[in-house]
Amino acid sequence: MIRNTRQRTAVNAVFDELEGFHSAQEVHARMRAAGDSIGLSTVYRAVQALVDDGELDSIRTDAGEAIYRRCSARHHHHLVCRACGRTEEVEGPAVERWADRVAGEHGFVDVTHTLEIFGTCAACHSAGAPSADQPG
C-alpha cells in the first residue's frame, strides 16, 4: 500500500513552486534550508515514486545527474539553456510522427523517444559568455 506521508507530500509540493528541472539533491537542500526535516534517501524515493506516478518527468544531464520537473501531461520536449538552466517546453508533432515512422520502417514497435535541445538563451548570450562552438 502507498502511504500518504508528510515527506512525500512535501516533495510533491516543492515541485509546485519550482519551474524548470531540479535534481533530487537540490530539492533536498532546498527543503532543509526551508526548515523541512527530510532525509536524502527519502527525497530520492519520493521523487522516483512521483516519476512512476507520472507526476514528474525526469531527464539526465550530460554530467549524469538525474533532474526532475513537474510536467504537463501531454508529450513535449525541452529547450534548455546550458548557461542558466532555464527551460522551455516545446512541441513538435512533426518530430513525433517522424520518430514513429522511422521506427516503424525499421520494424520497431512500442516506440518512445527522448529529445532535448540545448543552447544558450538570449539573455545569457548577450551577457557575453562566448561559448565554444559545438560540432555536429
Next chain:
Amino acid sequence: MIRNTRQRTAVNAVFDELEGFHSAQEVHARMRAAGDSIGLSTVYRAVQALVDDGELDSIRTDAGEAIYRRCSARHHHHLVCRACGRTEEVEGPAVERWADRVAGEHGFVDVTHTLEIFGTCAACHSAGAPSADQPG
C-alpha cells in the same frame, strides 16, 4: 602533441570490432580479458579523446552510464532496441531544421540537440516479450 600509443590504438581497435554502444568499463574488461594490459583511467582518457576527435559518439544510458560507439561522421540519431540493445543509425534532416528553428524562435543560439528513439525491434517483439506501454 598527441601521441600514438599502444593503448590508444588498442581502444580504437576495440570499437572496430564492436557494434552498438559499449561502456568504458566494458571496453576495459574486454581488453583485460583479451590479455591486453591497460588501466581503466587510460580507457576513459582514450575514449574521451576519441569522442573529441569525433571518432566516437557517446550517449548516456538511463542508469547514467556513458556508452560509446564508433559513428559515421555525419550527424544522425539512434534507434535503440530496448530488449536486445541493437542500434540503428537514422537521419532526419527535418528534425535538425525543426530543432534549430524552434530554438531560434526562443532566442537560443549555439544550439545542439540529442534525440534517441527507443523501441522493441521486430525480432524481440516476435520473440514474444510483451512490454508495458510507455506513456509519453
Next chain:
DNA sequence: GAGCATGTGAGAACTGTTGTCGACTGCGAG
C-alpha cells in the same frame, strides 16, 4: 487504541568517473 506493514533517515556502501603522481615511452633532434 492496537497491530503491523510501510515509510523514514543517517550513514554506509556502491557505481561510474575523474584526479593524482611517479614511472614510462613515443617521437623528433642531433
Next chain:
DNA sequence: CTCGCAGTCGACAACAGTTCTCACATGCTC
C-alpha cells in the same frame, strides 16, 4: 642510434550521485 622531454600510463585515491541497510517511527485498518 642515443638523448631529452613532454605527453602518457596506470594503480589508487578521491568524488559525486544514487541506492541499500536497518532500527525506529508512523499512517492505516480494524
